[in-house]
Amino acid sequence: MRIVCYDCHEEQSELEFGYLCSCGGLLEVVQDFSTLDADKLKRTFHQRLSERMTPYASGVWRYKELIYPELPESDIVTKYEGNTGLYSSESIRQWLGIRKLWLKAQSENPSGSFKDNGMTVAVSHGRSLGYSRFTCTSTGNTSSSLAMYAALAGCESIVLVPNEQVSLNKVLQTLAYGAKVIEFAGTYDDGIQFYERYGREMGLYICNSINPYRIEGQKSIVYEIAQSLNWEMPDWILIPGGALSNITALGKGLNDLLELGLITRIPKVALIQAEGANPFHKMISRQEQQLVPLKHPSTLASAMNIGNPPSWKKARDFLLHNEGVTCSVTDEEIMEAKALIDRSGIGCEPASAATIAGLRKLIAEKKVGREESAVCILTGNLLKDTDVLSKYHLGGLRNAKSSNPILSAELSLESIQGCL
Template identity: 30%
Template sequence: MIKTDLLTSHITHLECAVSKKKFSHLEIQTFSASDEEGWKSPLYAKYGSLKNIDITVLKDRVSSLWRYFEFLPVLNPENVVSLGEGMTPVIKLENLGKQLEIPNLFLKDESLNPTGSFKARGQAVAVSKMKELGINRCIVPTAGNAGGALAAYCAKANIDVTVVMPRHTPEIFKLECQYFGAELILVDGLISDCGKVVAEMRSKGDYFDVSTMKEPYRLEGKKTMGFEIAEQMNWELPDVIFYPTGGGTGLIGIWKAFHEMKEAGWITGKFPKMIAVQTANCQPIVWSFEGKHESSAGYRAKASVANGLAVPFPFAEKQIFQVLKESEGYAISVSEEELMVGTKSLAKNEGLFVAPEGGALLPAMIKAIENKWISADDKILLLNTGSAYKYAENFK
């Protein structure tokens, strides 16, 4: 168990991801208008005295993301809103590893989080910080899982929440929001269209916007995947991480975690290549990576069976590219048919019913090996973001 009297967050301030301008973490913050081109940029939580955090603090701590409390932004442990999120397993894919002749193939399974996805991590920390800052009403556009997770944590924290979701989203995502007491608004279109409705509602009412990367603290919850990967792999990072990328919060967060652990002296050595995986139906990051357009601003997308990948205009596009560049990584897309083959293969061969976003990773990995971007001898980690059970009505 955590001894709450010994917990101290090392957060010092928030910082614009581009301009490096500092903002107070003691006040309600959103994002920064940071450059001459008019780009709006996320705010990152920054921490001080990391070298003073000894790795032994983890001994006997609760098996959840809150075991890394010193690296999280909540100041008072009494404000933590938790449903048991984090510490999801890293599983060796032995059967597929043998079939594909990849001796060190692993998968981190985020489907075991509350509400069935990695979104629980971000919303746990975001809602805890909302509670600490006295926010009592929020709104979010969602492709599905983020809305359900936010509704659950807001129910626990007694915070009013409005969820704006594409009408074509599977029914279970709508039902969970309603059962958790959220106001649910359905929109024809993708999450980008939901974002427009959120902006209009915010202009007329007092809502705190919890959109991806438009508040600072969902990122802090997602980064704990990076801490867990390091701890669960005995503080030796994999060579490659394949990450299904819509809004990119998890990709950016994991990279942020690696830097913070290195500064604290918890890990050494080279960081993994980070490979962003998208669907051909919505691949703005891949197109930007391949030089097919300057940015995602004018990208036109289609809906996907992998709802979480249907994000045509990621707010943190610049930050996603920064991670890919720093890690010497890549952006890859797979077809809708390929990602479903991957989903079925993980189920049949490993007994893992992963979300289609996670299923996309398997064909992407095979493409990366065939293109010699990575080696079959690398230690490879696939990061499955959610459970296929919530997508079942999308499957044929």
């Protein structure tokens, strides 16, 4: 396992672990899979599905040979994350008009979001290096995941949170796990830049997506999809995009599976952004090579409210190399899709619903065929943002076409029957 700069390819010692190369490029983990046997791996991964009280009961550490083979088991901090459902929904499939659809509910992770897949690896790595203080800047999901794993490891967590457009539910979850939460005037991007400059000087282990070990853990999402589908990939995978660590990890994981011969082809990938926070979509749709940051991103989908995503180069290269697409959807389209996902019995936070909203738009634009199959990744739990949920169903949002308001009645047979 080597740490290499994505831009200039300079190698960095793990013991001198930083988060950016001297050239300013992001770092990534490079692994050698040449000695691994695909059939043996499949058997191992299948056998570990029966594990219960060991690290291999985790849907991340099940794939330890592909995630972090050198890490001693004693350093693993796990809450048996992963193992999330891959669901079919006939009502959503019919609404979209596509042949086959699955929803990967990362919302079922212990802290309620896909961040746990990466955070278990980041905190485990930090602890193996002797760190006891972990930190991140966050719009919510990263902070609650970090606070949970740090508490589990008996360590301290410090979180920087922007003072606007952040879900209070996620902040409260972070506080409940014992993190020291520091609110600041600015954006997620400002917090990232602060930690890039001062994090190491402060002796803190940074757990944002600039940490390459986070990406290694997040790869396990696509490993689970592949294993659940008996190593036969769908035609499409759709994923929401904020900081773009998710599309980076997805691409890295797919390339791993193909290199190992665990799959025979890489599916087409669609990255969905909210219209008010879509700098990456604008860059791709204009066929540009450089991202122009948004100074004031704004969307109800707070998890995607990022104007300067740090992993944009990796995301760009993966999509261009594999003929992937991007799509931008409005908050109204996101909330309509969310209402449908919630009523299907699966549920998700607004950012997750962008995948279904995006798939509908891509089908209408004939970029996705109705005879194709797709997996939509749902990144966060239904209760991650109850403020938006309340406004949608109880009043406060315009064009809430599928709202389900509370009814009022007297406690009598006639009155109750009148509500039915």
